[in-house]
Amino acid sequence: SWKLALQDYIKNPEGHKNEVIIYDEEAVIIKDQFPKSAYHLLVLTRNPLVSRRHPTIGLTYDIKEELKPYVEIAQDYIYQEFTKKYKVLNSGCFFENDDELLDKDSFVENFIQVGIHSVPSMTNMHIHVMTKDFHSIRLKNKKHYNSFTTYFWIDWDSLPLNKIPDSKETEKKYLRDHDMISVYNGENFDNKFSKLKQHISDEFNYYFTSR
Numbered sequence: 001s002w003k004l005a006l007q008d009y010i011k012n013p014e015g016h017k018n019e020v021i022i023y024d025e026e027a028v029i030i031k032d033q034f035p036k037s038a039y040h041l042l043v044l045t046r047n048p049l050v051s052r053r054h055p056t057i058g059l060t061y062d063i064k065e066e067l068k069p070y071v072e073i074a075q076d077y078i079y080q081e082f083t084k085k086y087k088v089l090n091s092g093c094f095f096e097n098d099d100e101l102l103d104k105d106s107f108v109e110n111f112i113q114v115g116i117h118s119v120p121s122m123t124n125m126h127i128h129v130m131t132k133d134f135h136s137i138r139l140k141n142k143k144h145y146n147s148f149t150t151y152f153w154i155d156w157d158s159l160p161l162n163k164i165p166d167s168k169e170t171e172k173k174y175l176r177d178h179d180m181i182s183v184y185n186g187e188n189f190d191n192k193f194s195k196l197k198q199h200i201s202d203e204f205n206y207y208f209t210s211r
C-alpha cells in the first residue's frame with residue numbers, strides 16, 4: 001500500500017539515485033518527494049524492526065543516538081544547498097543579516113526543524129529535517145501546514161514520548177480545528193489557506209533573495 005512507499009528506499013537505496021542523498025548499512029537520507037519547505041529531507045533507519053515502530057515511542061534515547069549523525073548530515077546538506085542559493089535581503093525574522101545565515105550553527109538553530117508527526121502517514125520510521133520557511137508549491141492545504149507548525153509536530157528534542165498519541169483526537173485538535181498561524185510573524189490566518197500562501201510567498205521574498 002502507499003503507506004509503505006518509503007520501504008523500498010531502505011531495501012534498495014541504490015535503486016533511487018535521484019532521491020537518495022547518502023546511505024550506509026544503518027540509514028538512508030532521501031529528499032521528500034513532496035517537500036513542504038524549500039528544503040525537506042527524510043532520515044530513515046534501515047533496521048527493519050526499528051523501522052516499524054511508532055516514532056513517538058520508537059525514537060528512544062539509544063535509537064536517537066544512532067540516528068543523530070544522519071540528522072546532522074541532513075542539516076549540513078540543507079545548510080550547504082540553501083546558502084548556495086539564497087542570501088538575506090532584509091533582517092527581522094530568521095536572521096539579522098547574511099553573516100548569521102552563513103554561520104552554520106545559527107542556520108541550524110534558527111532555520112531547520114527536526115522531528116516527526118504525532119500521527120505519521122507513512123509506516124516506515126522517518127525523521128523530517130527541513131527549513132522553516134514553508135515556501136513550497138507542494139504545501140497545498142491546511143493539514144500540510146498545521147502538521148509542521150502545531151503540536152502535531154513533535155520536535156526531536158521532545159522525543160521519545162511516553163505514549164502514542166490518540167490519532168483521531170490529535171488530528172482533530174491540530175490539523176482540523178487549529179487555526180493557521182504564520183511562522184514569520186504570528187499572524188492568525190484562521191482557515192484562509194490561500195491568504196496564508198500569499199503571505200508565505202511575500203515574507204520569503206522579503207527576507208531572502210537569490211545569491
Ligand code: 5GP
Pocket residue numbers: 005006019030031032033034035116117119120121122123
Ligand atoms: P509523515 O506524514 O508520514 O510524517 O510524512 C511522510 C512524508 O513522506 C511526507 O512528507 C511525504 O511528502 C513523503 N513521501 C510520501 N511518499 C513518498 C515517496 O514515495 N517518496 C519520497 N521521497 N517521499 C514520500
